[in-house]
Amino acid sequence: MNRHVRWMLSALAVPLVSLMGYGIAGVGNAPKQQAAAPAGSVSEYPSMTALRKVEEAGVAYELSWKITNSPLIVVAPHGGSIESRTSEIASAVAGTNHTQCQFKGMLPAGQNFPRLHVTSENWDVEECLILIGQRTHALSVHGTSRAGKVVYIGGRDIATGAELATALRAAGSSVVQPAPADIAGTSAANFVNKDADGAGVQLELTYDLRMELFPTKDGPPSASGQAFVAAVQGVYA
Template structure:
C-alpha cells in the first residue's frame, strides 16, 4: 500500500459529525479536525465525498437561522470564489437565513474545494433550503466586466432582481447557458417551490463591492443590497 492510499484511508476514517439546528436562532459550525494535507485532487463528485476526505482545517461550514422565508447560500465562499461569502452575508443582513461553505486552504482552494451546484449535497443547508419558499445562491464567475448574471428556475424573482439591480445602476443580464443554474439537481432549485435564483457575479464586480475580505465594504454595497432586498423584503 503506497503513502497516497494510506492517506486517503486515514482521512476517510476521520469522523465528520455535523447536525443541522433548524428552528434555533443561532449559528452552527462544524468541529475542527486535523490540518489539511498537501495533495492535489480532482473535483469531488459530491460535498459528502469532500467532507469524508478533506480535513476540516482547510474548510469551514456555517449557518445562521432566522424565520425569514429566504435563505441566502454561498456554496463556494472564503477563498474558493472570492467575496461571495461577504456578499451573501450583506444580503442576509441578519434578517434572512444564510449558509456558507468557505475554503480556508493557503492556496488552491478553487480546484480542490469547488463542487458544482448540481452535486452540492450539504445536508445541513439542504434541510434549511427545503423548508423555505425562496433560495438565493451567490457565486463567482471569471467572465469579464462588472456584471451580475441572473439564473435559476425562479424566473419571476429573477426578472424582478434584474430590474431592481439595473435600477440601482448595475449591469444585470440573463445568465448564459453555462452558468444558467436551471437544473433541478441544482441545490438552489430545491427550495419548497422547486425554483430558486442563482446570481453569478464577475470577479471585477465582487472585488469592487468588497475590495478585501476583512476591510470596509465598497461604496456600491448598500445599493446592491437594497436592490436584492427590495425583491426579498
C-alpha cells in the same frame, strides 16, 4: 396548499435540524473531521459528502449557518477563498433578517478552487439542504471568471430573477438575465432549486464586480456594494 400555509408548516419543521444534531440555536458549525487533508490539489470531488470525508473542517474549510424565521435563505457555496467575496456579498444580503449558509475555503492561495469547488448539482450539504427545503425562496451567490463588471441572473425562479434584474439595473449594475446556458443554474439538481417551490435564484458575479462591491476581504461594502445589497434586499423584503 398555498405558499403561505406551506411556509408555516415548513417553519414548524426547523426543529428537525436540531434533532439531527445540526445546532439550531443561532449559529451552527459542522463537526470537525478527523481525516487529514491530502497534500497538493485533487480533482473536483464528486460531492460535498465525499469532500467532507477527506478534508478537515476548521483547517481546509469552514461550514456555518445562521437561522431566522424568514422564508428566504442566502447561500455562499464557494465562499472564503474559493470564489472571493461571495461570502461577504451573501452575508450582507442576508443581514440579520434572513437565514444563510456558508461554505468557506481556508486553504493556501491557489489551492481552494481546484480542491474545494463542488458544482451546484453535487453540492449536497445536508444541513443546508434541510434549511433550503423549509423555505420558499433560495438565493445562491457565486463567482464567474467572465470579464467585466456584470451580474448574471439564473435559476428556475424566473419571476424573482426578473425583479432582481430590474432592481439591480436601477442601482447601477450591468445585468444579464437570463444567464448563459453554462451558468444558467436551471437544473432541478441544483441545490438552489430545492426550496419548497422547487425554484430558486442563482447570481453569478464577475471577479471585477465582486472586488468593486467589497474591496477588502471581510470588510464593509463600497458605495456601489451598498446599493447592490439594498437592491437585492428590496426584492426579497
